[in-house]
Amino acid sequence: MIREHPLFQLALARMREFYREPEAVFWVFGFPIVLAFALGLAFRNTGPGKLQVGVAAGPGDSALVAVLDSSPRLIATVLDSATARTRLRTGRIALLVVPGDPLVYRYDTTRTESGLARLQVDEVVQRARGRKDVAAVRDDRVVAPGSRYIDFLIPGLLGMNLLGSGIWGVGFSVVQARQKKLLKRYMATPMKRSDYLLSFILSRLVFLIVEIGFLVGFGWLMFGVAVRGSLATLGGVAILGAFAFAGLGLLVASRARTIEGVSGLMNLVMLPMWILSGTFFSYSRFPDAMIPFVKALPLTALNDALRAVMIDGAALATLGAPLAIVIAWGAVSFVIALRIFRWR
């Protein structure tokens, strides 16, 4: 019986059309994983690296190199003044030590690395000349779970994926059906308009489960990215996000008659969110004046909520504010889309 329901049949047709299109499958499922893999490798936390420092050629240079090299965190090289200048400028060395009395440290004060090198070099040099530590200290090294870049990235990619598949998945199908006059043909049957629109939501729901499974599963297997909150909460947040973006997709596709026309609109809608919504880096880097605007975007709100669940283990009840933004976007776009939708 349910198999014969138009909503079921339309959703089934939608899914078949999707998975029979290999390009679409790659962009929705493959691409985020490729991104996660590449970025996860490039920005893996390997602990503090060694700092390259230069020693200007001159009397006493080799003794100084020996002292500096004794530190496990420094690699020192003797350089003539011309080479030293270019290496310092291009960042190949963090700091140049010029032997003599007084010893001169030459470095760029705006570079974090150079600041570190200044502290490290000075400590080794002073100790070699006999300075004693006066306070007893002990290092307690911790690696906080969820503090790595990949932990930040995976929820962001999930949000971006929900945005992309919602807007592309819904937008292209609707406009293609309209362009090929299939929509008009459906209007010549007793099909209910609501069934047509709901079929997009339903098929998104099914794909959503696969999308989450893929990305979260990959993060967990490959990089040990854990979901600290409950999976049910994560699913709930993702469903709300998927609904909101399906609504936005319907809105974007509500009038356009051609694929070219709708592609432009989709980019117009998605580009700002790709840049601003904190998928790849925290949006707190934007000027304070922009933050309220950035926070009002649905992807920002969704990313915040996903991160809260995955990294901080937040419960659904504490996510009221970002989820309200997500729901509002979805509901408003859906209602507008319904009113202005071009059915022929």
Place this chain on the structure above:
Amino acid sequence: MASGECFGLLGPNGAGKTTTIEILEGLTPQDSGDVEILGTPWHEGAAGRALRERLGIQLQETQLADKLTVEETLAVFRSFYREAHTVNEVLALVELEEKRRARVATLSGGQKQRLAVACALVSKPELLFLDEPTTGLDPHSRRQLWEIIRSFRAAGGTVLLTTHYMEEAERLCNRVAIMDHGKVIALGTPRELIASLGAEHVVEFALIDGTPDDVTDALRGLGGVTAVRPGAGVLSLTVTELHRTLPALLTLLQRRDLELSSLTTHHATLDDVFVALTGRQLRDT
């Protein structure tokens, strides 16, 4: 239209056939006038959907989803109707059983058209709308579609179809309306329309050295000629009795030392009706 009849809308490209049929289908709002289908005008909402349950519609421009198979496409369409043929039944009606698992993209033009008609038939319609169902098909596929339409009518169905092909209308339709520039310019049974020409035969011929002006008048004087129409290099005569007029024509040409480059005759068709009414050829080809 009467129930049980096959009504044809004929006309050249841009005559307004699609516009007319889509107004009747309730897909395009009319600028003026009233539309009544199966006894009721079009309504929004549930009443409109109830009316659609009883119609079968094939649109001229629709391209069905490429990625779905034949049976999947039919399953989608049948799900819209409360009472419908099963996929198997409708596949048998249009003889597409062996293509049931083929993707729509891989079907030939004729098979696609039959699938489009199958989507229209799946609702067990009382009234079937077909917009140029055979345009662009080869003679064999065209005949297959004619058969489908015939058996639909034999089961009591009513059909409204549009076409460019006069021959098709003559064979399938009880009544035809010939359209041009959005207006019906002739309406009747194909026989009546042809009879309105006043003659049954058409003679077309061309002369090697072109046609001298005064020949046209001489031709009008021949016995049995009801009309003379000079076309582009070709002269066309409508004649009542071919066996009398033809020898007279040949003698006339011989006497005036004019040599024929071509000569054809045929029974008058709806094509000739259209030419007589508009002075233009129906088919652009």
